[in-house]
Amino acid sequence: MTAVTERAVGAPLGRIEGPAKVTGAARYAAEYPVENLAHAWVIQSPVARGTLDGVVVDPTTEDKDLLAVLWHGNAPRLEESDDPELAVLQSARISYRGQALALVVARTPEAARRAAQVIRLEITEEPHDALLTADHPGLYTPEQVNPAFPAVTESGDVAGAFAAAPVTVDVTYRTPALHNNPMEPHATIAVWSGDDLVLYDSNQHPPGVAAAVGAVLGLPAERVHVITEHVGGGFGSKGTARPNAVLAALGARVVGRPVKLVLPRQALFSMVGYRTPTIQRIRLAAERDGTLTAIDHEAVEQTSRLYEFAEQTTVATRHMYAAPHRRTGHRLVRLDVPTPRWMRAPGEAPGMLGLECAMDELAERLGLDPIELRVRNEPRVEPESGVPFSSRHYLDCLREGAERFGWADRDPQPRRRREGAWWVGTGVAGATYPTMAQPSTARVRALPDGRYEVAVAATDIGTGARTILTQIAADELGVGVGRVHVRIGDSTLPMASVAGGSSGSASWGWAVTGACRALRESGSEEAVYDSTEEVQRQEKEGKHAYGAHFAEVRVDADTGEVRVSRLFGMYAVGRVLNPRTARSQFISGMTMGLGMALHEEGVLDPATGDWVNHDLAEYHVPAHADVESIEADWLDERDRAVNPMGSKGIGEIGIVGSPAAIVNAVWHATGVRVRDLPVRLDKLLPHLG
Amino acid sequence: MDLVVNGVEHALDLDPRTTLLDALREHLHLTGAKKGCDHGQCGACTVLLDGRRVNSCLILAISQQGVPVTTVEGLGTEREPHPVQQGFLDHDGFQCGYCTPGQICSAVGMLDEVARGWPSAVTRDGDDGPLDDAEIRERMSGNLCRCGAYANIVPAIAQAAGR
Numbered sequence A: 001m002t003a004v005t006e007r008a009v010g011a012p013l014g015r016i017e018g019p020a021k022v023t024g025a026a027r028y029a030a031e032y033p034v035e036n037l038a039h040a041w042v043i044q045s046p047v048a049r050g051t052l053d054g055v056v057v058d059p060t061t062e063d064k065d066l067l068a069v070l071w072h073g074n075a076p077r078l079e080e081s082d083d084p085e086l087a088v089l090q091s092a093r094i095s096y097r098g099q100a101l102a103l104v105v106a107r108t109p110e111a112a113r114r115a116a117q118v119i120r121l122e123i124t125e126e127p128h129d130a131l132l133t134a135d136h137p138g139l140y141t142p143e144q145v146n147p148a149f150p151a152v153t154e155s156g157d158v159a160g161a162f163a164a165a166p167v168t169v170d171v172t173y174r175t176p177a178l179h180n181n182p183m184e185p186h187a188t189i190a191v192w193s194g195d196d197l198v199l200y201d202s203n204q205h206p207p208g209v210a211a212a213v214g215a216v217l218g219l220p221a222e223r224v225h226v227i228t229e230h231v232g233g234g235f236g237s238k239g240t241a242r243p244n245a246v247l248a249a250l251g252a253r254v255v256g257r258p259v260k261l262v263l264p265r266q267a268l269f270s271m272v273g274y275r276t277p278t279i280q281r282i283r284l285a286a287e288r289d290g291t292l293t294a295i296d297h298e299a300v301e302q303t304s305r306l307y308e309f310a311e312q313t314t315v316a317t318r319h320m321y322a323a324p325h326r327r328t329g330h331r332l333v334r335l336d337v338p339t340p341r342w343m344r345a346p347g348e349a350p351g352m353l354g355l356e357c358a359m360d361e362l363a364e365r366l367g368l369d370p371i372e373l374r375v376r377n378e379p380r381v382e383p384e385s386g387v388p389f390s391s392r393h394y395l396d397c398l399r400e401g402a403e404r405f406g407w408a409d410r411d412p413q414p415r416r417r418r419e420g421a422w423w424v425g426t427g428v429a430g431a432t433y434p435t436m437a438q439p440s441t442a443r444v445r446a447l448p449d450g451r452y453e454v455a456v457a458a459t460d461i462g463t464g465a466r467t468i469l470t471q472i473a474a475d476e477l478g479v480g481v482g483r484v485h486v487r488i489g490d491s492t493l494p495m496a497s498v499a500g501g502s503s504g505s506a507s508w509g510w511a512v513t514g515a516c517r518a519l520r521e522s523g524s525e526e527a528v529y530d531s532t533e534e535v536q537r538q539e540k541e542g543k544h545a546y547g548a549h550f551a552e553v554r555v556d557a558d559t560g561e562v563r564v565s566r567l568f569g570m571y572a573v574g575r576v577l578n579p580r581t582a583r584s585q586f587i588s589g590m591t592m593g594l595g596m597a598l599h600e601e602g603v604l605d606p607a608t609g610d611w612v613n614h615d616l617a618e619y620h621v622p623a624h625a626d627v628e629s630i631e632a633d634w635l636d637e638r639d640r641a642v643n644p645m646g647s648k649g650i651g652e653i654g655i656v657g658s659p660a661a662i663v664n665a666v667w668h669a670t671g672v673r674v675r676d677l678p679v680r681l682d683k684l685l686p687h688l689g
Numbered sequence B: 001m002d003l004v005v006n007g008v009e010h011a012l013d014l015d016p017r018t019t020l021l022d023a024l025r026e027h028l029h030l031t032g033a034k035k036g037c038d039h040g041q042c043g044a045c046t047v048l049l050d051g052r053r054v055n056s057c058l059i060l061a062i063s064q065q066g067v068p069v070t071t072v073e074g075l076g077t078e079r080e081p082h083p084v085q086q087g088f089l090d091h092d093g094f095q096c097g098y099c100t101p102g103q104i105c106s107a108v109g110m111l112d113e114v115a116r117g118w119p120s121a122v123t124r125d126g127d128d129g130p131l132d133d134a135e136i137r138e139r140m141s142g143n144l145c146r147c148g149a150y151a152n153i154v155p156a157i158a159q160a161a162g163r
């Protein structure tokens, strides 16, 4: 091997698949040309609760191109699954509006869609309950919250601390249901040959989808081949197999030809998960100098009748700030609603909205700068667990960010800056996200042409994973990036963990590093490395990424319209493997954070159990015109404890705290505390006059 | 019926309900144009119809017989990208890439609209300077990017516009 002195890791290498993506050559799940393809359309429940008693296909409207209509009365039986959402077309029970009740398969997409419109469902409707309230009689404490945290933690004497504290804050913040809405809808092409199944599927975890779909179909995972070369975003909603994969496989089985199922946009609001709405009560107790004596953070959330998903909303509060007396909790209620799931930074995104807005309110109460308040409550070890941090440069992010943003000359009083028609204000909020790594396996081969093939069943959902793994392998092998060919997006490659929890680069990079080292040291043509043992041997330390978000907003004094004129994020995320893709990850999260603060709101009508605004015209994701200036930068942080690359996850931290920075800036601009997201103009207008 | 796509004439036998987008994707296997919503709400399906940008999910293929259609595949190649494609590469104007062909076709159409002097909602009387960021943002707002690459797409387009 020739030595190259220049390191690939840390260089702003352009995305490997970039040219394919900008020319339309990159293939996403629904885009594989398959012979003899049939098309499916899913019929969703029009009621929130009840039973499906029959499906009637009217012979007068029956299309010659119709191939099959599947429902629980005639669909093949499936095996039990850990995920009841995958038990599609198995039961008469309707658990939520929008649940898949039938699948139409036809020769053409037009015929499938038309048939789905004229087929009649015979349904017995039952009364439903789809309204989350803070005092719902069905509230309970789950055994644990996502993925495996205790639901409640308590230490010290919280009640006593509040009784004794000279300054307290007791506020309730609400976040609405939020929808992942990746631009590529969930899609699957299912192709059977004998008992082997190929799925071209849009997901964040090909081996996981192969195992889950195999399990419900009664097939070993190796008979299911999942191909996921390019993915049009997921943000958590493609983290595990979704009903579309099983439906397509069933449809293809029954009609005896390959079947394509692309979920219509509207179905994404109910069939693939969303972020639960939260009602969070945050209580802070402090000395007059700002030292926190107690923190109490409790979240109320919903889940479906079908599946318990408990978002870990208050978990970040367990390690963010020091305080001797502390409590965090979660309570859930099962409603007749679609199942909530992972959406970008589950837990941290809504929880840090509550905590960081409450901190701003406390700073106001104390007459203290919000950054100084945070400085006074910086913990030396993880406050609840007592374990040391592997690295924590939160205060450096706040200080350096303040410097870059121009925080120093801010008038602490709200509603002081008026520029023409606009009230102008600034706000700050902290960010944190856990640093994780999961076991994965990678294989590297020396090819006869002098190149190296690196294989791992990872996916690139837009993060830059393919590019970063190329850089990691190039450095470990001591060759230029041009001699490394990374293969991902295929369940038959060596086992990889999910593209989730901001852990992809760490997990897969760890395995790739090991495989490349093994190849170099052994001098053989091929090496495989499984990181399981090393990953599990890791020190117990508090491993987190940190950041600080700064926002400047303008609020129109007459209309209440809010514009974010500047959003800046300063991060400490270990070693940045590729500054180009990293910056994109940060601004991506911050853009979604802007949407969370100002625009995004899934409105569930309690009368029907339906998402009223279930499309992209009425559920407003940020558009070009909403984004004025979004910038991100990072400190030079070294942390060798986290993984061999020294990197921390960066895909999610941008949405953590950025909404709070905007909400705090809106207060600073107007003097109005909006504690119910999103900050719509109708919530500001009555207070502006 | 005949569809003329990227300068090539195709004879197709289509269900009259087939949209231009489905004709491209399902029948011609030109999958550069993406389906994000099928309702004219996201811009992922943007193509150029006789040089003007349109949402191809809202157009019936049969109504466009013989009208020249340009898709992202017809703009440039991996070796010789169109200046707008090059701008997206240079500024990392995408992540998952799913909105990208629509953004690119839309930008090409938009730059032509600007060249013709068509105003936008933010154009003020007497504006005839170079295309500024606010104009780009306004004119591109029909193209959603859930990955939030907007802050990179604007300089990508500005570069292609020669700014």
Ligand code: FES
Residues within 6 Å of the ligand: B034, B035, B036, B037, B038, B039, B040, B041, B042, B043, B044, B045, B046, B055, B056, B057, B058
């Ligand atoms: S697919 Fe045509 S606008 Fe969304």
Ligand code: FES
Residues within 6 Å of the ligand: A183, A232, A233, A462, B093, B094, B095, B096, B097, B098, B099, B100, B144, B145, B146, B147, B148, B149
């Ligand atoms: S790059 Fe993913 S939606 Fe725009």
